[in-house]
Amino acid sequence: MSAHTHTTAKQPAPQQAVVARAATHTMTPQPAPHQSGAAGAAIFPGSDSRHYNYFEPKGRKATHYEDMTVDVQPDPERYLLQDWIISFPDGTPTYSKDWTAAKSVNWHKFRAVDQEWERTHYQRQSTICGMVQNTIENGRKSGAPARFDKAWVKILQDHLGAYKHAEFGLGTSTMQAQRYGYTQMINNVILTNSSYKLRFAQDITLYLSEIGLDIEGFDNAAGKQHWLEDPIWQGTRKAIESIMGSSDYLEQYFAINVVFEPLVGELFRSGFVMQAAATQNDFITPAVISAAEADYERNLANTVELIHMLTTDPVHGNDNIALFNGWLEKHVALAVDAANNLQPIWSQPRVKVVTFIDAFVQAKNRIDAIASQLRLTVPVFYVAS
DSSP states (O other), X not given: OOHHHHHHHHSOOHXXXXXXXXXXXXXXXXXXXXOTTTTSOSOOTTTTOTTOOOSOOSSSSOOHHHHHHTTSSOOTTTTOSSOOSOBOTTSOBSSOGGGSSOOOSOGGGOOOTTOOOHHHHHHHHHHHHHHHHHHHHHHHHTTGGGGSOHHHHHHIIIIXXXXXXXXXXXXXXXXXXXXXXXXXXXXXXXXHHHHHHHHHHHHHHHHHHHHHTTSTTOOTXXXXXXXXXXXXXXXXXXXXXXXXXXXXXXXXXXXXXXXXXXXXXXXXXXXXXXXXXXXXXOOSHHHHHHHHHHHHHHHHHHHHHHHHHHHTOTTTHHHHHHHHHHHHHHHHHHHHHHHHHHGGGGGOSSSOOOOHHHHHHHHHHHHHHHHHHTTOOOOOOOOOO
C-alpha cells in the first residue's frame, strides 16, 4: 500500500467530520431578531405586487390622493408590530378612537369625495384668492361701490361685517377638531374645511375694507360691534360657541356642516345676500360670497361620505344613528333660534326681493335632504312668523 493511499484511509471525509462534530453538541434554535426596518406587517394588500400597494384602494387603482394620504398617520392595528411609541402622560396614545363617541369597524375606509390633499388644496385656495381680488379690483375701477344703495351699504357694513366673525369661529372650531381625527383622511377633510372658513373670513374682511375706501363714512369696526352686542346675532354666537365647546371632534364637524351651514350660514349667504344684492346695484358682493357656497358643497360632500360610512357601519351603525340624532336635537334647536333672530335683516333693504320665510323653507328642505341621505331624523322645529 502506498504512502498516499495509507494517509487517505486515516482521514475522515469532510462531510463525515461535520456530522461527527454536530453529534457531540446540542443545537438550540434561536428566533430571528427583528431588524430595525421590520415595523411593517409581513402580509398586506400589495405583498405580492410589484407596485407595492400597502393599502387597499377604493377603486381599481390607487389615486394620487390615496398615495399621498392613506396611512400617513400611523395606526398600530394595521402595520406596526409595536404599540404607540409616544403617549400622553396619562397613557392616552398619540391618536385615540375614544376622542369621539362614534364607532367604526374600520376608520381607514373613509376617502374624501373631493380627493383633496396639500398641493391641490393650496392650488384651489390660490385660485379663489386671485378670483376674489380681481373681482374687487375691477369693481372698484368701475366705481361700483359708490353706486350701491345706501341702505344696502349699511347692511354690508353691519351684518356682513358681523357674519365674518361667524366664519372665523367655524374655522377656529374645525382647526382644533382636526387634530383628533383617527386617520389622516379624516384629519385632512376637517383641516381643509377649516382653511376654507378662515380664508372666507379673510375674504370678507379685505372686501369690506377695500370698498370702504370708496364709500364715505363706511365703518369697518361696526361689524364687530354688531357681532358682540346686536340681539340679531346673539343666537348665532350661541350656536357657534356651543359647537366650539364640544369635546367630541366629530360632533363639531357634524354640527357645522349638517346643521349650522344649511340653517344659518347658507341661509344668510345664499338666501339673503346673493338674492338681494343685484337689486341694490351690487354685482360685486355675490361674486365674493359665491366662493363660500362652492366651499360648502365640497365640505358637505365630504361630511356626508364620512357620516354615511358610520351610519351604515355593519357593527355600530344603529348606535351611531342614535348618537347623530341626539346631536341633531341639540344643534338644530340652537340653529333655528339663530335663524329666527336673523329675520329682521330681510326687511332692511330698500328693495325687497325675497322674504325670510321663503329663504327658511329652502333651508329646511336642505337639511331634510341631507338627513335623509344619512338615515337620520331632523327634529320638528318652527320658524317665527
